[in-house]
Amino acid sequence: MKKILKRSLALLLILIFTLCSVWALDRVLLIKRYDGVKPMESFYAQETGTVDVLLMGNSHMGVHVDTATLWREYGISAFSLWGGVQPMWNTYHFLVEALKTQQPKAVVLEIGGLSVEDEYSDEATQLKNVAGMHLSLNKLEAVKATAPRERWASLLLGLPLYHQRYSELTKEDFQYFPWSEGLINNKGSYALYGHGDFDMADPWAIETAAEISDKSLDYFMGIVSLCRGQGIELILVKTPTVDLEKYQPYSNAVAELAEELGLDFYDFNKMTEETGIEGGDFYFDTHLNLSGARKLSLCLGEILLDTLPLSDHRGDAAYSSWDVNAESIDDGYLLDITQAEDYLEELKRGGRAVLLIKNGDWEKREPYLGFAEELSALGAPLEELLSGDSGAWLIEDSAAGEAGEMGLDFLLDGKSYTVDFEDANAVTENGSIIYSFRDLGISLLVYDYNCGKMLDIVDFMHTDGFELSRG
Amino acid sequence: MSFVNLQFWALFLPLCLLAYALMRSARGQNAVLLLASLVFYASYDLKYLLLLLACTAVSYLGGLLGERDRRIYIAAALIDLLALLVFKYTGFALGSIQSLTGLNFSLPEILLPVGLSFYVFQSCSYLFDLYNHKLEPERDLIAYALFVCFFPTVVSGPIQKGRELLPQIREKRALSYENFSFFLLVFLWGAFLKLVIADRLALMTDRLFLEYYDYSGAILMVNSLAYTFQIYTDFAGYSYMAIAVSRLFGFTLKDNFRQPYLAADIQSFWRRWHISLTGWFTEYLYFPLGGSRKGSLRRYVNIFIVFLVSGLWHGAAWSFVLWGGLHGFYQVFGHITRQGRNALYDRLGIDRSKAAFRLGQRFVTFSLVSFAWIFFRSENLTKALVYCRNMLRAFAPWTLFDGSLTAFGISGADWAILLFALALLGIVSALREKGYDSGCILRQGMAARALLCWGLFMVILVFGAYGGEYSASAFIYAGF
Numbered sequence: 001m002k003k004i005l006k007r008s009l010a011l012l013l014i015l016i017f018t019l020c021s022v023w024a025l026d027r028v029l030l031i032k033r034y035d036g037v038k039p040m041e042s043f044y045a046q047e048t049g050t051v052d053v054l055l056m057g058n059s060h061m062g063v064h065v066d067t068a069t070l071w072r073e074y075g076i077s078a079f080s081l082w083g084g085v086q087p088m089w090n091t092y093h094f095l096v097e098a099l100k101t102q103q104p105k106a107v108v109l110e111i112g113g114l115s116v117e118d119e120y121s122d123e124a125t126q127l128k129n130v131a132g133m134h135l136s137l138n139k140l141e142a143v144k145a146t147a148p149r150e151r152w153a154s155l156l157l158g159l160p161l162y163h164q165r166y167s168e169l170t171k172e173d174f175q176y177f178p179w180s181e182g183l184i185n186n187k188g189s190y191a192l193y194g195h196g197d198f199d200m201a202d203p204w205a206i207e208t209a210a211e212i213s214d215k216s217l218d219y220f221m222g223i224v225s226l227c228r229g230q231g232i233e234l235i236l237v238k239t240p241t242v243d244l245e246k247y248q249p250y251s252n253a254v255a256e257l258a259e260e261l262g263l264d265f266y267d268f269n270k271m272t273e274e275t276g277i278e279g280g281d282f283y284f285d286t287h288l289n290l291s292g293a294r295k296l297s298l299c300l301g302e303i304l305l306d307t308l309p310l311s312d313h314r315g316d317a318a319y320s321s322w323d324v325n326a327e328s329i330d331d332g333y334l335l336d337i338t339q340a341e342d343y344l345e346e347l348k349r350g351g352r353a354v355l356l357i358k359n360g361d362w363e364k365r366e367p368y369l370g371f372a373e374e375l376s377a378l379g380a381p382l383e384e385l386l387s388g389d390s391g392a393w394l395i396e397d398s399a400a401g402e403a404g405e406m407g408l409d410f411l412l413d414g415k416s417y418t419v420d421f422e423d424a425n426a427v428t429e430n431g432s433i434i435y436s437f438r439d440l441g442i443s444l445l446v447y448d449y450n451c452g453k454m455l456d457i458v459d460f461m462h463t464d465g466f467e468l469s470r471g
Numbered sequence: 472m473s474f475v476n477l478q479f480w481a482l483f484l485p486l487c488l489l490a491y492a493l494m495r496s497a498r499g500q501n502a503v504l505l506l507a508s509l510v511f512y513a514s515y516d517l518k519y520l521l522l523l524l525a526c527t528a529v530s531y532l533g534g535l536l537g538e539r540d541r542r543i544y545i546a547a548a549l550i551d552l553l554a555l556l557v558f559k560y561t562g563f564a565l566g567s568i569q570s571l572t573g574l575n576f577s578l579p580e581i582l583l584p585v586g587l588s589f590y591v592f593q594s595c596s597y598l599f600d601l602y603n604h605k606l607e608p609e610r611d612l613i614a615y616a617l618f619v620c621f622f623p624t625v626v627s628g629p630i631q632k633g634r635e636l637l638p639q640i641r642e643k644r645a646l647s648y649e650n651f652s653f654f655l656l657v658f659l660w661g662a663f664l665k666l667v668i669a670d671r672l673a674l675m676t677d678r679l680f681l682e683y684y685d686y687s688g689a690i691l692m693v694n695s696l697a698y699t700f701q702i703y704t705d706f707a708g709y710s711y712m713a714i715a716v717s718r719l720f721g722f723t724l725k726d727n728f729r730q731p732y733l734a735a736d737i738q739s740f741w742r743r744w745h746i747s748l749t750g751w752f753t754e755y756l757y758f759p760l761g762g763s764r765k766g767s768l769r770r771y772v773n774i775f776i777v778f779l780v781s782g783l784w785h786g787a788a789w790s791f792v793l794w795g796g797l798h799g800f801y802q803v804f805g806h807i808t809r810q811g812r813n814a815l816y817d818r819l820g821i822d823r824s825k826a827a828f829r830l831g832q833r834f835v836t837f838s839l840v841s842f843a844w845i846f847f848r849s850e851n852l853t854k855a856l857v858y859c860r861n862m863l864r865a866f867a868p869w870t871l872f873d874g875s876l877t878a879f880g881i882s883g884a885d886w887a888i889l890l891f892a893l894a895l896l897g898i899v900s901a902l903r904e905k906g907y908d909s910g911c912i913l914r915q916g917m918a919a920r921a922l923l924c925w926g927l928f929m930v931i932l933v934f935g936a937y938g939g940e941y942s943a944s945a946f947i948y949a950g951f
Contacts, residue, residue, distance in 0.1 A: 159932065
């Protein structure tokens with residue numbers, strides 16, 4: 001008997017150890033998609049009850065609404081829980097999952113998912129819209145709605161579908177454990193940096209209303225009931241797209257449906273005056289870039305504040321992760337800018353210091369004169385910028401516009417920076433060279449207080465006509 | 472449903488074990504296993520379950536009625552073999568007639584029931600053993616039906632003999648810790664062979680045996696080597712899993728493979744490869760034909776007959792016949808030239824007891840076997856011959872190093888895993904050859920065994936070619 005007990009205990013321990021190993025393996029190999037998976041995994045990391053506004057739907061929600069703008073401008077603690085090409089059934093199950101830990105005051109639902117007509121999405125879309133969910137009955141139901149029976153088991157377990165990722169693992173793959181830091185700072189939205197140039201179509205010209213599939217409609221009604229049952233304000237939106245042929249008939253159908261159900265529906269394709277969105281705010285024909293997303297988010301923020309009694313959480317330590325999220329999105333935006341004017345404008349956003357280096361002498365005429373004026377608005381003394389001497393200035397808060405300190409040695413965030421115009425023609429950080437001057441001109445070394453490092457180094461060279469360039 | 476299927480692990484096996492554990496008699500246990508076996512088989516195709524039951528009924532009744540007239544044993548075996556002929560060889564026979572005569576008629580589409588060749592041979596072995604007085608007829612229908620339909624072996628063997636399995640079926644078996652340990656270790660090893668090696672190699676071989684005209688001779692040579700390992704790890708993997716699952720329920724089955732690629736000659740290869748089938752052909756075909764008792768010429772003829780039939784057993788196509796014929800030729804040629812070769816070695820002063828000589832013999836045997844697999848795997852005889860020609864014509868060895876090897880679904884990382892796995896297989900084979908078997912591991916402490924099983928499990932979980940981008944290959948031998 002004692003032997004049997006001992007063996008049973010040992011087997012139990014081995015089983016537990018094996019299950020833990022499989023769990024750890026799953027965490028590492030999990031496909032870390034920025035849509036579907038990462039938003040859901042990040043959502044689990046949020047402090048209970050901190051999300052006031054839940055942004056839900058397909059990529060039109062995830063990319064078009066910027067949680068950073070909602071936070072920075074209005075102090076709204078919004079989270080974008082979305083998945084690429086997400087059908088309504090996945091949105092429904094995401095909502096069920098979300099309501100386990102959060103009690104949002106509003107759910108903003110992007111209705112683009114209602115355009116899914118197929119019974120099931122393609123296999124990749126199926127995976128990314130369930131893989132981030134933790135094992136639960138809700139996940140089982142989500143899997144059943146998402147895929148045909150033969151894929152239920154592998155979708156539910158996930159590992160059979162992504163175990164072959166062993167050859168493409170990165171540092172990020174080891175940061176999805178409950179004790180890992182970082183996920184809490186991600187609020188789901190995904191920024192596309194870069195510009196396209198598209199002609200905006202006329203949404204009023206399309207008057208037909210599409211027929212929404214029974215399955216999509218059922219799950220949409222499920223979302224309506226769920227929100228009503230929990231006293232959550234449901235706001236329907238159709239975010240801007242150039243591809244109106246596909247989406248406008250659904251917007252028209254939803255407009256009728258919303259009226260029947262007594263729901264607010266904002267068709268932003270018909271609100272370009274309010275949003276100010278134009279062709280250059282698109283990354284490609286179906287998605288806005290961050291510049292467009294910021295415009296839309298400003299407009300949506302106003303609507304939310306008008307509709308709901310939302311608190312401004314800025315400055316509240318419990319919500320500091322929204323600050324980090326906003327800074328991270330802004331940093332990405334900064335790194336992607338290629339125009340000098342846009343760059344200097346973005347530096348006025350704050351949270352950064354600028355080490356400005358003027359190297360050498362050149363004839364002070366246009367375009368430098370205009371450029372120097374813009375630099376002075378940032379905090380560099382115009383007179384010195386126009387002088388013939390080389391020099392360096394530290395502008396400790398790029399948003400303040402206050403004159404920076406001139407010198408060769410600077411202390412910034414506990415690190416020492418030295419600018420050497422004599423021998424090395426270089427900037428050192430704690431004794432190590434981080435930048436060497438290339439030519440006559442201006443260089444900006446942008447320090448981000450949030451990252452605690454030099455975020456970007458850009459040059460505006462005399463020989464290039466003071467166009468923005470990166471090393 | 473197969474052994475490497477979630478349904479099997481999550482539902483079938485636990486339920487089966489639970490019901491089995493609750494039974495207090497051998498008959499009860501047999502009833503549970505029979506029911507499970509029928510469910511298992513029906514999961515492949517329900518309608519072919521009838522054929523399995525019919526085959527079982529014929530051999531069961533034949534076994535009982537044969538007591539009155541022993542010719543009934545043979546008649547029942549012929550009826551079972553007739554089923555094999557009809558389902559497996561009708562299309563081949565009519566197709567061959569069409570090719571030879573030029574007659575134009577439509578060929579019937581007959582699908583081969585899964586495992587037919589295995590359970591027909593198993594039934595026949597029972598009837599032949601009765602005929603030869605090596606066995607008493609089994610009167611218990613459940614016990615006999617379980618012998619034929621036993622789910623670990625019904626799809627791909629190993630082919631069991633009544634005199635070995637039926638006595639175990641009649642006895643009550645216990646679920647034991649020792650059997651569980653054996654099961655875990657051997658099953659995981661089988662799954663490792665199948666999922667980490669065979670199914671990964673299948674990504675290459677499935678494509679290259681179809682598109683062989685697009686690739687250099689060097690790549691085709693690597694491909695034929697890949698198939699050599701694929702078919703071994705696939706079939707041996709299945710056999711290990713079948714043996715492991717059987718042991719879980721208290722049955723001890725004999726090994727079906729014994730390091731075949733370490734054989735020093737073709738005769739030895741066949742004593743190590745698919746041992747249960749070789750044993751069947753030896754006992755029920757080669758010996759009745761006269762074996763080696765009627766002179767050398769007759770012996771060679773018998774060898775050829777056995778291998779030609781063996782080729783046909785593996786597949787109804789001329790390429791399989793040629794594959795069998797090649798092995799027959801290898802053996803006969805080996806016999807005929809043995810004395811001459813030995814004399815030559817002696818004259819050249821080559822010491823045949825040296826390890827280097829044995830290694831050379833193994834290399835030659837492995838190469839001959841590997842070459843023959845091209846005929847086994849190719850779709851038909853013409854394609855096999857063209858494959859061989861292309862292998863020699865445009866050799867282009869640089870294609871082995873210019874990235875071509877990673878162009879068909881096996882990445883650089885996959886190749887590294889494959890080489891590591893094959894090296895492990897080589898080490899295990901060498902140890903087994905030296906006499907270290909699973910028993911050596913099972914005698915170790917629990918911590919060591921648990922660590923080994925855990926390691927194997929994790930390796931399979933991560934590096935196994937299953938799910939996702941891989942479509943798990945069906946077990947190759949289930950097609951026979």
